[in-house]
Structures are given as C-alpha cells and as structure tokens.
Amino acid sequence: MPRPPQIRTKPLIGGALTRRTVLKAGGTLLLSVFAPLPAAAAQILAVRVWPAADYTRVTLENDSNLKATHFTVPDPERLVVDIEGLELNPTLKGLVAKIQSGDPYIKQVRVGQNRPNVVRLVFDLKEPIRPQVFALAPVGEYKHRLIFDLYPVKPVDPIAQMIEKGEWSRPGAPAGTPAPPALPPTAPEAAVLAARPEPKPEPRTAEIAKADPKPPAQASVARLITIAIDPGHGGEDPGAVGSRGTLEKDIVLAIAKRLKAKIEQQPNMRVMLTRDGDYFVPLGVRVEKARQVQADLFVSLHADAFIKPSARGSSVFVLSEKGASSTAARWLADKENLADAIGGINIKVRDQQLAGVLLDLSTTAQINDSLKLGKAVLSEIGGIARLHKSHVEHAGFAVLKAPDIPSILIETAFISNPEEEAKLRDNGYQDQIASAVMKGIKHYFARNPPLAKGRSS
Template sequence: MLKTITALILWLLALTVQAAPITIASARVWPGADYTRITFESAVPLSHKMTVLQDPDRLVLDLENVELGATLKTLSDKVQGNDPYIKKIRAAYFKPGVVRVVVDLKTETNPSFFALKPAGEYKHRLVLDIYPKQDPLMAMLDQRAKGDAAPQEEQGGGGWSPSTDIKSAEAAQAVEKSIKPDSAPAAADNTPDADDNNKPLPKNGVDRLITIAIDAGHGGEDSGAHGASGTYEKDVTLAIAKRLKSLIDAEPNMRGVLTRDADYFIPLHGRVVKARKLQADLFVSVHADAFTRPDAKGSSVFALSENGATSAMARYLAKKENESDLIGGVNLDVKDPYLARTLLDLSQTATINDSLKLGKAVLGRLGEINNLHKGMVEQAGFAVLKSPDIPSILVETAFISNPEEERKLNDDAYQTKLATAIVTGIKKYFASNPPLARSKMAMQ
C-alpha cells in the first residue's frame, strides 16, 4: 500500500513539473547583412511550430507550454531600425498554453529554423535564421557569370568590380575617419577614389584588382574568448578587421572584403565558401585568443597543417577555434551546395606553402609592434583555413587573456598598428609572389 501511495505521489509531482510553464531565459536578435538571427534560450527544449505567411510577409512561431514573461514581451525592443529583414516582433497568448510570436517582415525572406543542444555557456536554444529570398552574393556572381560571355576588360579581370564589394564605399570611408591620422600610415589618410578602376597600376606587374578576404573571428552567439576586463574577442576582431579593410582599400590595386561586417555569426565553412565565391587571392582570419595562463602573451600567425599541429599551443588554439560552430550555432540539416566542392579532399601542399610565405611576411611585421609568442609561423588543423586554392592565414593578434594585451587590444591606435602590420606584410608577400592571372576556381 505504501509503495502504491509513493508511486502516486511521484506521478502527480511529475505531472506538476510537466505542466509548469517554461521560462524563456534569454531572447536575442542578431541583425546582419547576410541574415538576421533570433535566438530563444531555455533550460529545457522548446516545443514549437512555425508558419510562413504572406500579404503581408510575416513568420508565426507558436511556443507550447511557455510563459509569456518580460523576455518575450520586450523582444521587439531588441529589433534595430536598420534591420534589413525584421520590421517588428509581437508576442501574446494565442490560446491557453501557447504563446504566439509574430515576426513582421520588411520583405519576402527564406527562413531557417532549428534547435541547438547546450554548448559552452548556453542552454537549449531555438534558432530562427532569416535569410533574404536571394543570396546577395549569388546574385552578384550570376551577374558576373553573364558578363563572362562578353569580352573581358583587362582591368579587374574576372568581372570583379568595386561596386560588388559587400561593404559600401561610404562605410569604408567611415571606418577610415575613425582611425586617428597620427597613428595611421600615409596611405590610410587618403580616402580611396570612388572609381577604383582608375587607380594607377602598381610597379610589380599586377594588372588587376587583388581581392583579400578579411575574416573577423567569431560573432553573434559566438563571442570568442573573454578578457578579464570583459572584452569580447568578437568585438576586437571586427574592429581590427574594419581597419584592415580600410587600409587595404587605400592601396592602388587592392580591395578588402569582410566576411562579416557586424555582430552576427557565420559558420567556419561559410567563411571559406564566401572567400571562394568572391575569388579572393588571400584569406586573413583575425583573432585575439585566450590561454589557460594569463601570462601567455605575444602575436602569432598560423597556417593550415595536413600532418598535425606544430606545437601543443597550436593544437589547443585550433581545437578552440574549431568549436566555434558549436557555440555560434549551425543548422546541420541544411547542406550548403558549395561545401562539398570547397573542402575538397585533395593535397593542399602548394596552397599551404604560399600560406607559410604569407604568414612569415605578416609575422615579421607584427614582431615590430609586439612580442611574438613564437618566432615562426605555426601550423594546425584550423577549419577556417581549409580553402584548397586560396593562401590562408590566421592571425592571433594578441592574447586577450593577458591583462596588458587586453588593454592594448582596446586601444584605437594599437588596433591601427596591428592592421598596418598585417597589410604591410601582405604587400611584402605580393612583392615576391605576384598573383596569377584570374582563373576560374573549381566551383562549377
């Protein structure tokens, strides 16, 4: 009898727990040029249903057994006026036990919806990614493909035009204005001409615009490493990347392209794919990592390795960076059609050799403004460097876990020095390794 009563009590308690409404611990909105992400975080998985409606365009999300708390009621306050896709968000009880969240859209979109298990500092997450109906990059590439049928102009071969840059010229100029003139090189003090096709040809024989993909590490849900004073790696890397783009754009034959231009997440393979879609000549990923000891310091440059890491530190950092997708959140059910053709199972020996040359040139310049953690380019299996045909390096500008280096990383003038060192190293690399004539990459 006692066992029966105990079992009944436990059953009733279980029903009570199940009936208790779920609290949304946090809700976040990450707007970006590529897509906008909405994240709902909770202690347990959320039961949900999404519907896409038109006239007007909106997304309807029904959350079952969820409490309509302050987090959901104030979600619309997190929507920025310049969000390219979201007009506003509304939340209310649709029926007993069901909270309905309505996302009013500015245009027709292509939404992606998925759940993430706990990772890093996050609990269970329900993620809504809102993409444009047509990928802007794909639209640009389609236009370029049409142009390939016509006679090609020598300048800017391959159909590349400054007007196709992800960032607008005005945005690049705004970044330049934020760099103090007394801390930037002379080249960065001059705003690039609006028409880059009129830039004089360099003396090194390069007769086309060189495209350099600049990858600001982490972003959005993935904040990267944290400094003791609260500095996020994702913010530092974006600031340095923007300065680097400004300096590159000031060069007569170079154009920088940012893989992300705001605080949003891009999967590691997505960064590689973007660089290849744009037929980048180089790929530079900017980071500011942390180590278990706060006394670790100095700048480092890494290239890809096909045969293991060159040091325990390189292996440790590669492992941390490769976990970025778990933290940032990737929808594994959606297969990128370019992924299989990008991470090719082929020998990357030639590309790695060029990456090492580029890394050596950049590392030498970084050594002029900061201590070097190691005086050689290190190698490890960084996923973000796995482009089979683009020389790629990962620059650890400093250790954000070191209090002194964290302070420097937050200094505008020091950020400019880091960006200047990188672009100077890039120029040195091209001085002895001029880019080949533009050819079609194996993306067909």
Template sequence: MIESRRRLLRSTGSLALLLSAPGLVWGANIVAVRVWPATDYTRVTLESDVQLQARHFLMEDPPRVVIDIEGLELSPQLRELVGKVLPDDPYIAGIRIGQNQPRVVRLVIDLKQLVDPQVFTLPPVAAYNHRLVFDLFPTVAPDPLLALIREKEQAERQAQSAINDALGEFIDRMNRSPSVATAPTPAPAPAPLTPREPVDAKTKSKIDRLVIVALDPGHGGEDPGAIGPSGLKEKDVVLQIARKLRDHINAQPNMRAMMTRDADFFVPLHQRVEKARRVQADLFISIHADAFITPHARGASVFALSDRGATSTAARWLANKENAADLVGGANLRHNDAHVMRALLDMSTTAQINDSLKLGSEVLGQISRVGRLHKRRVEQAGFAVLKAPDIPSILVETAFISNPEEEAKLRDPRYQDELVDAMMSGIRRYFAKNPPLARNRQL
C-alpha cells in the same frame, strides 16, 4: 469509506499545491532573447531552460513568418523580444507576441521582404542553455563579387566627384575675381599607401586586375569568442581591427577587401571559406585574439593549415578550440550540405599550404616589429577556416586577450593601427614576391 475519501482529498490538495508551486517545471522558462540583424541574414534566438518545440509557416500580403512555440507561457522575458528589433534591420519590420492557445505562444515576425526561414534547436554548450533559433535569409542571395565591383566603382565616382567639385569651385572663384590668382583647394582624399618594397615592371604588368583579400573577423553574434579579464570580447576587437585593415586595403590601387562579416553576427566556418571562394579571393586572413588557460600567455602568432598534424601541442589545442566555434555560434548543421563540408575538409593542397606559409612568414615578420611574438615561426594545425584549396590562407592571433596587459593593448586604437600597418605591409610584401595569377573571370 469516509476515511478513504479524506485521504483522497488530502492527497488531491497536496497535488494542487505541488502543481501551483513556482519551482515546478510545467514547460520552458525563457532565460534570454536576442536579435542579430545583418545584411547576410537576421537571427532571432530564444534561450530557455528546456528544449523548445516550434512549428512555423510563411504568409504573404503582407509578408510574415508565424511561429507557434509549444509548452510556453507569455513572460516578461519573452515580451522583451519586441523591443529588440532595430529600425535598420534588413528583414524584420517588427515582432508581435501572443498566447495563441493554452501553453502555446505565437510569434509573428513582420517582414520587410520575403525570406527563406530556417528554424532549428541547439543543445546547451559553453555559457548557453537550450536555444531555439530562427534564421531569416533572403530568398535570393546577393552576388558578393558584383557587390565588390560596384563598391569600387562607387568609390571611384565619389573621388572623381570630389575632384570635379573642387575644380568647379576654383573656376568659380577665378571668374568672380579675375585679377586674383587663387590656388585650388581640392577636397582632401586619402592617399594610397606607398609600398615599402619596390615593385619591378614585370610584377606590375602581372597585377592587371582587381586583387581581392578576404578578411575574416573571428566569431560574432552568438559566439563572443574569448573574453578578457575586464570584459573585452574577442568578436568585437577583431571586427574593429578587420575594418581598419579593410580601409587600408581599399586605399590601395586595384585592391579590394571582402569581409566575411562586417557586423556582429555569426558566420559558420565553412561559409567563411565559401564566401572567400565566391569572390575568387587572392588571400584569406582570419583575425583572432585568443585566450589560454593561464593569464601569462602573451604575444602574437600566425598559423597556416597543416595536412600532417599540428606543429605543436598549443597549435593543436587552439585549432580544436577554433573549430568548435560552430557549436557555440549556432550553425544549423542539419541544413548544411554534408558533401560540401567533407569536400572542404579534404581539398587542401600542398601548393596552397606552401603559399600560405609564405604569406604567414611575411605577415609575422612585420608584426614582430610592433610587439612581442608568441612563436617566431608560422605554426600549422588543422584549422577548418583555412581549408580553401585554392586561396593562400592564414590565421592571425593578434594577442592573448586573456593577458591583462595585452587586453589593454588590444583596446588601444593606436596599437590596433600599428598592428594593421604591419599586416598591410606583410600583404604588400607577399604580393611583391608572389604576384596574383589571372582569374578565370576577369574583373
């Protein structure tokens, strides 16, 4: 009897030591925390070694989201979330963290406005472990088409104000010194780019409304895209290039660029297409800088959609890789409307593909003057992001970021400028030959 009790005590002691061992997985260990603020929505991500379970509810006066995460203890990594919130975050005023119950951590996200929260989990993929994601969307989504029109009107008002200020300054100087004729010194303003191709009167008469070009910088947020040998991230360099191209487009008379993302956040593939369709874009250009399995691949490429299979093995490989972006970036597939996604996959048209090939040919021809091409013709494959049924759409691979020499070129602002000039020239040449049609909703 005594011996059996001793054995029980020894086994109990061994169990106690085991349970207190640092390596024992009582629950989740937080690997990293991230906050991705953007005008569209703000994302909060908790990355852990096991899947987290969470419950959430909204409270008002003041507005906040309360999240209880089970199987978790406070840790230094988790507390880092408080300092991740930026002052200019459109939705989050701050985050508070506390041990609400044993093994239950409570997050309180103090809000600047009411939101529509989405909470979901993502399984391990690429370099990520398990992720618990909180997406905070505005309760009323802004109208992107109206935003473009207001942006254009504001730019016109600012330009007119600069002219008026310069004229007023000149008149004031003339009044002070009537005997001295002084030339006016208007404030400098960016001059519209002059088309290299002449546009005939018939074409000019057709371009009678705002022409919108949707620019889609690939990847973003949780999805870095390809990473070069020295650490340059695809998502960062394509955003820089897209911003420069946007400025060129906005400098054109009666043209405006809409960006699917203008900051470092993730946009699911089908939402990129939907954004372009919501503003009734005339063109859709997705910008990338991809990698290959060897560092020797080099050169720029242009791709259009295919409804008959890929034109090469490399094109098929690249399309499959780009179409997997939702898995890495973290799309809430349970929230997406399934029939909308199926429709986007099935609504491609022959006319759209033909127009896309024309656009791609013009852009590729101009890029060839800047640097080496990977392929000298527009390739085709089933890129999900190119499946807008009514918008000519191309995907531009600016260079192979996996090639050390091309990574250095992508980092060089001068090369970026040359590339953007070439893309802008291709866009102008396309419109000179294919004037945009009238919209149902005139601007």
C-alpha cells in the same frame, strides 16, 4: 550472560503498530513520490536579435528544449511561429523592443499567448524570406536555444554587395565608378604593378627572387588583387573573453575594419570582409565567401586565450597537412573550430553549405604559399609586438582549408592576459597591428605577384 534489552514501539493512537499498517504507510509514501506532477512551463531566459545583410537571426535562450512549428503568410509578408510548452513572460515580451528599425528583413514582431501552453510570434517582414527554425542543445555558456534565421529568398552575393557599397571596381571601369584612392607606389609595389600574368595555372603565385623587373615610368595595374579579411567569431559566438569583459569578436572586427581601410588605400587592391557587423558566419561560409570573390589571400583575425593568464604574444598559423606543430596549436585549433557549435549552425543545412568549399582538397601549393605569406606577416608583427612563437605554426583550422587561396590565421595577442587585453582595447595598438599585417601582405606580393585568373576580375 544478560539478554540485550528489548526495543518496544509505542502504539499508535487508537491501536497497535502492525505490519499491515507499515506496508500501507510505505505504499502511500511511494505513491506520493512517484505520482505525476503538473508539467512546469519552460522559461525564456534571454532573447537576442542579430540583424545583418546576410540574414537576421533571432535567438530565444531557455531552460529546456522547445518545439516550434512555423509557416509564412504572403500579402503582407509574415512569418508565424508557434512554440509549445511555453507561457508568456516579461523576457519574451521584451523581444518586441529588440527589433531595430534598420533590420533588413523584420519590420516588427508581435508576441502573444495563442492558447494554453502555446506562445505565437508573428514577424512582420520587409520582403519575402526563407526561414530556418531549429533548436540547439546547451554548449559553452549557453542553455537550450531556439533559433530563427531569416534569409532573403535570393542569397546575398558578395560581389554585388561590394558593388553596391562602391567597394568593387576594376581597371577600365566606366567613369564615375567608385574606386579606392591611389597612392604613389613604393619600390616593392612598383614590381607588383609591373608584373604580367604568366601562363601556368598552378601554383597561384610564382617566385621572382631571381628576376630584376624594370617597371615602366608609369606602371599600370595588370589586375586588382582581392583580399578576404575574416574577423573571427561574431553574433552568438563572442570568442574569448578578457578579464575586463573584452570580447574577442569586437576587437578583431575593429582591427579588420582598420586593415580594410589600409588595403583600400592601395592602388592595386580591394578587400572583402566575411562579416562587417556583429553576426555569426559559419566557418565554411567564410571560406565560400572568399572563393566567390576569387580572393588572392584569406586573412583570419583572432585574439588568443589560454587557461593561464600569463600566456602572451602574437602568432601566425597556416594549415597543417600532418597535424598540429605543437600541443598548444592543436588545442587552439580545436577551440576555434568549435565556433559553429557555439555560434549555432543548422545541422540540417550544414553539409549543403559546405558542398562547394572542398575542405579536404587543400593542396601542397596552397600551404606553401600560405607559409610565405605567414612568414612575411609574422616578421612585421614581430617589429611592434612580442611573438608567442618566432616561427609560423601549423594546425587544422577549418577556415584555412580553401584549396585555392593562400590562407593564414593571426592570433593578434592573448586577450586572456590582462596586459595584452589592455593593448587590444587601445585604438593606437589596433592600428599598429593592422599596419603590420598590411606591410606583410605588400612584402608577400612584392615577391609573389599574383597570376592571371580564370575569368575576368
């Protein structure tokens, strides 16, 4: 049997290839692979500024986790931030031009290389602020983010804010107090205006289906009804995005403003928006704002999305005590409840912000009243739009968990459906949706007039 051919190696130049030579070469290769390389500076990918009366947010999106230290300096007021592991680049320099003259808290910002690998930002302020500086891990479409939230030393009070805008008035207010224009009441509204407070504190509404109220010739408003309108998402959180680039946060804010104008035309109603601009509001803060103004109703506006573009139709949701009414409802609630993670909430203060919200104490009475409101609104929306489900659905949406306010969440349409996206972009359709919600609210109160509140309203 022939022997297999011998494999011979060619000698290296100047000598034979030995075992020692191979080991030396391998060691050199390993050293070259594992030798420490100079650390590359982080790269700023985008800068964004979200000014609002509540607070101004500055976001630096970057390719790695950044560490920052900060301090404030008085006379004049400044916020100084030092960011480690960073070299100045054109994107970061662009922050200077992002500051708007109408920003409530920032006059201007200066950006410079303070020392090697450390960039310093100096915010010149219009008033003393209470800063929160924190980092966010990648989520959704975002990479790492470094967040600067500039809050006023004295938090904005929703009622004081509405008084300043002339949006908060009450019966018997001094002459000259701004008030919404009064319109002649319809027959259902006359029943609301004629209703008088009842002594029972719970539930917050009472059935009057069996009553036959006879309003006086000149009905007077027992008290103003306060409605909280909650445009979903905002700021860092765009919500769902349509195929044409339509952002849910923009659509629902536009519809909310139309609904607000219609509510202000009612002689017995006033309204508060949880956000009136493009900025992020945590879910718990939205609920707390409604409770601060002692809202009689909470209506959260959204534009649905699904993985299949064929999904379509409007929906109305109320809180569930026992779980979601469908798999799709559970999926949607989980998605909407991610708003805090995407919008960017400071974990260190989250529990403090939610302390007064009592999210786990929602009552059966609140859910029952929410269901009545939801049915009234869904019936009106069904008159102008296709419904995704013909009944009110249940799911665990965080913004519906105020224990003492009937609350609904409206998915106005599927922004992921090209046909419905086109409708949502149309001013006329937005107005139709707002009108339908307004009619549903009026029908609800015609059957469930509000009771007296614990303190002056």
